[in-house]
Amino acid sequence: MDGFCLSDYLTAYLSDPSSLTSADYIEDYDDALDVLINAVTVDSAALTDGNNFETLESMLLNFLNLSPICKAKLSDLIISGLSTQVDTAHQLIESDEHELFSQQRQLLEMYSFLIQWTVAALDNGNAQNCQGGAKSRSKSKPISERNFDTKTACDYLQSALEVMCKAQKLKLSKLFVTTSDRDLFISLYTRSAYLILENEQNVKNVTLKMHVFKVLCIAIKHNGHGFGAQTSLLQNLTYYDHLSETIAEFLQILYEQYDYPQLADEILRELSNKEFNSNDSKGPKSVSAFLVRFSEVAPRLVMQKMTLLAKHLDSDSYTLRCAIIEVCGHLIIDLSRQEETLDTHKTQINSFFDVLEERILDVNPYCRSKALQVIAKLSDAETKFTQRRQHITDLVTQSLEDKSSNVRRNAIKLLSRFISTHPFSLLHGGQLPQQEWKDRLEKVNAELNILLPPLEPTANEAHNPGDLSTIDENLLDSPSEDENADTMANVAVIAEQYANSEAINRLRLTKQYYTEALTFINSLHRASEIICSLLSAKNKSEVIEAMDFFVIADAYKLETAKMGIRKMLHLIWTKANSDEGQGVQIHLVECYKSVFFTAPDQFSEGDSCTYIARNLISLTYGATAAELTSLEQLLYVMMKNKQLHELVIQKLWQVYGIQQRDISNAQRRGAIVILGMLAAYDSGIVVKELETLFHVGLGVHGKHDFLLARYTCVALQRITSASQKLPNDHPILQRLVGVMDMYSENREWYALAEQAINAVYSLAKRPDLLCAEVIRRMTRVVFTRREPASPASTRPMSTTCALSQLLFLVGHIAIKQIVHMEAYESEFKRRKAAKEKERDEGPPKDEMDLIAGTSEDDFTEAINHIREQELLYDEMALLPRFGKMVAEICSDNLTYNDPQLQISATLCLAKLMCVSSSYCEQNLPLLLTILEKSRDPVTRSNIVIALGDIAVCFNHIIDENTDFLYRRLHDADSIVQRTCLMTLTFLILAGQVKVKGQLGEMAKCLEDDDKSIADMAKMFFTELSRKDNAIYNGYTDIFSTLSADQSLEEDGLRRILKFLSSFIEKEKHAKQLAEKLAARLPRCESEKQWRDVTYALSLLPHKNDEIQKVVSEGFKVVLSRA
Secondary structure (H helix, E strand, O other), X not given: OOOOOHHHHHHHHHHOHHHHOOOOOOOOHHHHHHHHHHHHHHOHHHHHOHHHHHHHHHHHHXXXXXXXXXXXXXXXXXXXXXXXHHHXXXXXXXHOOHHHHHHHHHHHHHHHHHHHHHHHHHHHHHHHHHHHHHHHHHHOOOOOOOOOOHHHHHHHHHHHHHHHHHHHOOXXXXXXXXXXXXHHHHHHHHHHHHHHHHOHHHHHOHHHHHHHHHHHHHHHHHOOOHHHHHHHHHHHHHHOHHHHHHXXXXXXXHHHOOOOOHHHHHHHHHHHOOOOOOOOOHHHHHHHHHHHHHHHHOHHHHHHOHHHHHHHHHOOOHHHHHHHHHHHHHHHHHHHHOOOOOHHHHHHHHHHHHHHHHHOOOOOHHHHHHHHHHHHHHOOOOOOOHHHHHHHHHHHHHHOOOOOHHHHHHHHHHHHHHHHOOOOOOOOOOOOOHHHHHHHHHHHHHHHHHHOOOOOOOOOOOOOOOOHHHOOHHHHOOOOHHHHHHHHHHHHHHHHHHHHHHHHHHHHHHXXXXXXXXXXXXXXXXXXXXXXXXXXXXXXXXXXXXXHHHHHHXXXXXXXXXXXXXXXXXXXXOOOOOHHHHXXXXXXXXXXXXXXXXXXXXXXXXXXXXXXXXXXXXOOOOOOHHHHHHHHHHHHHHHHOOOOOHHHHHHHHHHHHOOOOOOOHHHHHHHHHHHHHHHOOOOHHHHOOHHHHHHOOOOHHHHHOHHHHHHHHHHHOXXXXXXXXXXXXXXXXXXXXXXXXXXXXXXHHHHHHHHHHHHHHHHEOOHHHHHHHHHHHHHHHXXXXXXXXXXXXXXXXXXXXXXXXXXXXXXXXXXXXXXXXXXXXXXXXXXXXXXXXXXXXXXXXXXXXXXXXXXXXXXXXXXXXXXXXXXXXXXXXXXXXXXXXXXXXXXXXXXXXOHHHHHHHHHHHHHHHOOOHHHHHHHHHHHHHHHHHOOOHHHHHHHHHHHHHHHHHOHHHHHHHHHHHHHHHHOOOHHHHHHHHHHHHHHHHOOOOOOOOOHHHHHHHHHOOOHXXXXXXXXXXXXXXXXXXXXXXXXHHHHHHHHHOOOOOHHHHHHHHHHHHOOOOOHHHHHHHHHHHHOOHHHOOOHHHHHHHHHHHHHOOOOOHHHHHHHHHHHHHHHHHO
């Protein structure tokens, strides 16, 4: 086959491989291949026979249709044939037999042409194997038996690549006269290598990938493939996403193992000048992945071209900017690891840090997040970069208020990393309590003040020490004995001064160390306040990062950690109807477990439980009612998940009930509070220890500590099972009754009595009888005439105080009696439903049985009759006398002017109004008058809560008087404001009251000076937005109310509108609101009104040219038209 021309064959192959063969149809490929193998075995030059060569081409053209055995034989033939020809060529070149070079070159070209075809066929079959494997997994169909398995195909590909490497090591310049001929020959191998890389599955095979790298490296290093590789790699980088990191690894190997950095330099230069279309997202993504990976594996090569690559920081593509940011991080790490720390290295590190700090303020949130992520990675390096750390901390603190949740989340994560890797652990350990560091700094300053010399110069130091003309000539004479003694004294003084100088320098360095540590701690304190507010963020991953921050801060003893840990306790109420909500709850439990429920490893089981019990008790110290409620829910979840050891409960009972040891009141209270919370899940915890409760909380300790007795009553209320009800003569109930009718001038008695009544109604079988007897006894005590007390007797009983206690008891017992009756009604309905279910499932009964029995309506009607007609109006009942009495006391506050009596009477009146609608209508004007005129904030708060209860009980009565309630939103006392906002939040969200344009008053609370009120208002509107279009429906009314309020500052108005507009998400709603607001522009009577309307319009994503035109004309034009 003398006419073989590699260039022509390769061109034909690339355009149409079928045009290369004209062989007749081969019936049996196996037989034909065996004949061919025998011929080549006898004479390797048999391949030059045109028929043999065309037979091989025909087989390669139909490679997929061959049997696996035939494929293996064909692959072995071509690979081994090329290997043999390479060995022969090597011998000819070494023996310098020039006359045989031409023939050997032709054989090499023919085999190389066939092997690149073989590689393509194997790779094609391998790709089909991968696709077929995926289909077989999805459809449970077997892969075609004609295909190689992937491992076999990869083995043959590796063998082919090894032979290619062997062929390239020949002295090809002796075989190929021209460079173009050699390059064409080498392209057969490089094309095969690039083809293998195009298949993502091949790249995942590390061994195969290394063989490909070797083929390309030899071609580039020894056979002039550098420019071709540059072009091919850049094209592949753009077209194939999976090759970005692969190309970076290849260039690293080429540089490190083959000492050829030129290709990497050229590719980096080319990429630095590359510009991408604004619509092209694939190109920047691939280039970015390459730059990031290459800077990680070969940072010094990237360093040389960094000035060129820095152009991409101005690119419109945020992906490229993110890549350069990450590259800067890799370069900083590399420079910091170098043993020789040169000034140029420090300058380069500082310049890269400047880039990172600049990009923390990038316009794109992804770039800002990437900068924070890179700095977080740098914080784990051995070098701490202390000089840059503080400034970065301040920038990150600013990022906590970024509008992007992703940036805020990464900022929190970075601050957590900064705490755990801070550089101030060399002295005093790694803890960061602010006060301790302040004390250390003050101590160092005091020591410095002692050692530092006085600022005024002495008389001997006043002369110029540099003036040589004043030297005494006698000093040049030999020293005498006295002078020698003086010299020794001077040496001692100098030595002492030197020691002082060393101490001063050491103290100055220590002072600088303490000052930097305090600056860092102060920054963390400022950041903690912002992160604390982010615990209520919408993005749940942000919330989880905030929780982790406070856990780490607590581990390092930052004082602000306690604030965050307490606040994050409320996250236990996060709705668990989504994966995110469940994630927050689960993470909260884990955080609290790590902080409070995980003892040191060296503790025994008993010590661990004592440690946990002590921590549980500490959680109650200084806790608000809301925090205790959230803690109860947290403990309920933990009990449900069996995460609390039984021994911990025993330790808590020991703290509560122990008599011998000196246990503080706070510890006893904390123990019973926690036990009461745990009993919410398992009432048996309390049932087993009734005797302990009797002797401690309701015994000696309880008599002297009303708070302890009160929490004991709360714990008793956890016994809710009907089977656990106690008879009226039970000692526990008798002790509770004794608490109720106890005379005390201590204000804490009222809270105790309330919980005692609750406990009686929870535990007693007939609580109404017990409470009625208490009221009778107390009434006799109050209204029975008493003899004057003798001087020797104790302090006389105050009738006013006793009457206050009596009215308090009457009011609360009335309310509890209503609740008791409603519980009977519910129990009746439950039993009736169960009975009907049994009747339906059982055999049919007599018709008289079906119509007999009391109906639910009859029972409900009887209950309502008792409430309306008997409790407060029946002459034989106990409460009617008190109804008139309490109304009289409330209406005549001049005669009955005792503040506590008025509070108790008003509260009793409000509670009695919840019993009967008739009594409520009769006394509502009186209650509203007290609300408006009372100077006592406690009374006003009680009435606000009472009006909420009345709205639930008798909605029709309160519906016309809600304005009285809304006015308390702007009460002079913040406690009343907060109570009113909480009450209205419940009523509106529960649908108990209709909103009639008063949402504007609620919106004003968003700008309240009291942050807790503002936060509560935000929570209200956030929850309200989840109801059907509630914010949209009330938006215009809210705007009208806010704009008309002259006392509301314009900036405050804008903040409120911006917050509310964030809930207008539907484009249709935004358009309709824009039209309604735009219609107000011609009617604006002042420039302020016009500015308010235009600002509200700017917040709505409306696209209306007419509205824009009216706005652009300005206020004066609109006013002239009006």
